[in-house]
Amino acid sequence: xxxxTQLDSQVPVFEEAPVELRCNYSSSVSVYLFWYxxxxxxxxxxxxxxxxxxxxxxxxxxxxxxFNKSQTSFHLRKPSVHISDTAEYFCAVTRMDSSYKLIFGSxxxxxxxx
Amino acid sequence: GAGVSQSPSNKVTEKGxxxxxxxxxxxxxxxxxxxxxxxxxxxxxxIYFQGNSAPDKSGLPSDRFSAERTGGSVSTLTIQxxxxxxxxxYLCASSFVPSxxxxxxxxxxxxxxxx
Numbered sequence: 278x279x280x281x282t283q284l285d286s287q288v289p290v291f292e293e294a295p296v297e298l299r300c301n302y303s304s305s306v307s308v309y310l311f312w313y314x315x316x317x318x319x320x321x322x323x324x325x326x327x328x329x330x331x332x333x334x335x336x337x338x339x340x341x342x343x344f345n346k347s348q349t350s351f352h353l354r355k356p357s358v359h360i361s362d363t364a365e366y367f368c369a370v371t372r373m374d375s376s377y378k379l380i381f382g383s384x385x386x387x388x389x390x391x
Numbered sequence: 392g393a394g395v396s397q398s399p400s401n402k403v404t405e406k407g408x409x410x411x412x413x414x415x416x417x418x419x420x421x422x423x424x425x426x427x428x429x430x431x432x433x434x435x436x437x438i439y440f441q442g443n444s445a446p447d448k449s450g451l452p453s454d455r456f457s458a459e460r461t462g463g464s465v466s467t468l469t470i471q472x473x474x475x476x477x478x479x480x481y482l483c484a485s486s487f488v489p490s491x492x493x494x495x496x497x498x499x500x501x502x503x504x505x506x
Contacts, residue, residue: 311494319499320482321497367433369495377486377488378447379424
């Protein structure tokens with residue numbers, strides 16, 4: 278079985294401060310990794326993804342994430358956040374086998390304060 | 392279509408009634424997911440269709456919930472004898488698998504309110 282853990286349900290941070298949202302996963306097979314963002318009253322959209330190659334991936338809106346296989350982590354980072362980054366962030370994995378089932382973490386609410 | 396389309400966008404129903412929620416995935420996408428998102432909560436997996444394989448129904452919360460996908464395209468999620476705890480946003484997503492790019496695209500959701 279596989280699972281995705283986002284330990285922080287809410288992360289408050291001041292505007293222009295750096296932020297890291299943590300994601301750990303467990304899986305018996307290799308996985309693809311994703312971060313999705315859900316802005317208030319909107320649908321989910323892809324922020325970034327790791328499929329293969331460089332372990333540091335860059336996404337939209339200045340976000341980046343680093344895949345660490347030994348620690349089974351895929352933490353999301355941004356060096357300087359804006360008020361508009363306030364949203365719910367979901368980490369997700371999909372198995373690189375015949376199922377390709379997408380599994381989500383419980384989400385982290387990023388609250389950016391002025 | 393250009394994206395995943397869900398209908399209706401909002402549904403208010405009386406407790407005990409049956410409801411049907413529809414999802415039109417992106418053309419050609421072989422995988423289709425249903426998730427449920429209760430107020431302030433994360434995404435709860437409900438069911439997963441992948442090509443011609445038997446659907447993964449492991450997330451359906453009770454036998455009142457069922458889903459089908461006709462012709463490998465449109466999907467309908469049916470909730471029978473709705474209860475107030477069924478109130479939530481129901482999200483549909485589709486993706487193309489097997490592929491090295493398994494990004495899932497989400498619809499805007501159906502907000503179900505059971506009164």
